[in-house]
Amino acid sequence: MPTRSTVILGTGSYAPERILSNEDLAHMVDTSDEWIRTRTGIRERRIAAPDEAPSDMGVRAAQRALDDAGVRPAEIDLLIVATVTPDMPMPACACIIQHKLGVPTTAACFDLNAACSGFVYSLDTACAMLTSGRYRKALVIGVEKLSAVLDWQDRTTCVLFGDGAGATVIGLSDEPNVGLIGTRLGTSGAEANLLYISHGGTRSPATTESIAARDHCIRMKGKEIFKLAVRAMDETARDILEQHGVRADQISLVIPHQANLRIIEAISQYLELPMERFFVNVDRYGNTSAASIPIALDEARRSGRIKAGDLTLLVAFGAGLTYGSALIRW
Ligand SMILES: CC(C)(COP(=O)(O)OP(=O)(O)OC[C@H]1O[C@@H](n2cnc3c(N)ncnc32)[C@H](O)[C@@H]1OP(=O)(O)O)[C@@H](O)C(=O)NCCC(=O)NCCS
Structure with a gap:
């Protein structure tokens, strides 16, 4: 079947x-x-x-x-x-x-x-x-x-x-050939120490001291994350395109994780796709982590930036480190 x-x-x-x-x-x-x-x-x-x-x-x-x-x-x-x-x-x-x-x-x-x-x-x-x-x-x-x-x-x-x-x-x-065409997911746990919340889990439950030190808050090594984000998003995007025999210029719209406009601009350069093909709303929401791509996807659809037959590429990167891409035909 x-x-x-x-x-x-x-x-x-x-x-x-x-x-x-x-x-x-x-x-x-x-x-x-x-x-x-x-x-x-x-x-x-x-x-x-x-x-x-x-x-x-x-x-x-x-x-x-x-x-x-x-x-x-x-x-x-x-x-x-x-x-x-x-x-x-x-x-x-x-x-x-x-x-x-x-x-x-x-x-x-x-x-x-x-x-x-x-x-x-x-x-x-x-x-x-x-x-x-x-x-x-x-x-x-x-x-x-x-x-x-x-x-x-x-x-x-x-x-x-x-x-x-x-x-x-x-x-x-x-x-056939509509909807989710494919995905690539990846993980690099070796870099878990670059973006994390150290306390409040079971290894280090919240204590009076940890709360005073705000150890249940996000800590990040921004510069390192920046470089890894660009590399991982570029690689996962290339991998999925190659796997499905799609050229970058066949993508009508890329919906990247909205962490930083400079990360998105770097991916646009590496993929040699103009910024007009990237959906950007990081200016209005900042980084909303797991909510970032579905908010952007909804805004892209409602503003008419996705039409029947279009190919859309989702590209994500986050703590873990985790990364992934998805190719969708509408
Ligand atoms: C965090 C980030 C914006 C910093 O940008 P950057 O270009 O690396 O920063 P710069 O080198 O220009 O500046 C660093 C300096 O700015 C200072 N600085 C940091 N945040 C600042 C702020 N909000 N306002 C003013 N100065 C700030 C730092 O203390 C540092 O000062 P120092 O040089 O005296 O130590 C960038 O690294 C980034 O976006 N990283 C990825 C983060 C991310 O997206 N995480 C989530 C991934 S899902």
């Missing part, structure tokens, strides 16, 4: 109301709008309300994706939430979202932690489970409340990240 295609039936996103500008940050730490803009391309980011949990944001994005797809929550039998900032360590954010959305209790629901590559990893997982024939419709959500794990006294990290959610509904199609 030929394998059925997995297609994106709808997309949605949600950004919290509160905007934190670079100017606002300059009142909080020793930084400036000029420094942040020239080093990262970020102008502002969204910050979730104190009582707004990742599950709340995920539900808002999911409802928009379901509306877009014309699919009811009752039809979902697989729900994957990519996140490094779930509501709580246990149970999974996906379980909380399942209940809030009204997804049936017969659905498989779980979280996936692959940091900023989380959405591409989850997309691959969902598509593999759908093509197994045991699931029919999947909801894949990327959501982060990174503001809750940022050290607001550390200018080297707090200016880079933001909160938000993006979602996609995925189904099966008998039409």
Whole structure:
């Protein structure tokens, strides 16, 4: 029996109301709008309300994706939430979202932690489970409340990240050569020490001292990460293009992880694809980790930058280190 295609039936996103500008940050730490803009391309980011949990944001994005797809929550039998900032360590954010959305209790629901590559990893997982024939419709959500794990006294990290959610509904199609054409995923755990949250897990549970030292916040070696991000994203993009016999100039739109405009510009140069073929919204959201690609995907679709027949390339990189790419025909 030929394998059925997995297609994106709808997309949605949600950004919290509160905007934190670079100017606002300059009142909080020793930084400036000029420094942040020239080093990262970020102008502002969204910050979730104190009582707004990742599950709340995920539900808002999911409802928009379901509306877009014309699919009811009752039809979902697989729900994957990519996140490094779930509501709580246990149970999974996906379980909380399942209940809030009204997804049936017969659905498989779980979280996936692959940091900023989380959405591409989850997309691959969902598509593999759908093509197994045991699931029919999947909801894949990327959501982060990174503001809750940022050290607001550390200018080297707090200016880079933001909160938000993006979602996609995925189904099966008998039409060949559409939907998810392929994925490449990779990991380099040797560099786990470049981007991490050291405390609050089980190896080093939170203590009064660790909280005072803000050890439950994101720590990063930015310069090293920058170089590895460019190399890994370039390589994974080249690998997937080669694997599927696609030339870079056949890609209508690249949706890269939105960490830093300079990283995206470097990939554009390496792939010899002009910046017009790259979707960029890092200026408005900063780095929203697992939410970054699904938010960008939703905005790209709604702004008419993706048309039927187009080839889109997703490219991600994140803590782990993890990286991955996905090729989609619309
Ligand atoms: C973090 C990053 C923006 C720094 O840019 P950079 O070009 O490497 O930084 P520069 O070398 O120009 O500047 C470093 C200096 O700026 C200072 N600096 C850091 N953050 C600053 C800020 N927000 N405002 C002002 N100065 C800052 C540093 O203390 C350092 O000062 P020093 O030279 O006196 O030690 C960049 O390395 C980066 O984006 N890395 C990737 C991070 C990332 O995307 N992580 C997530 C991956 S999923």
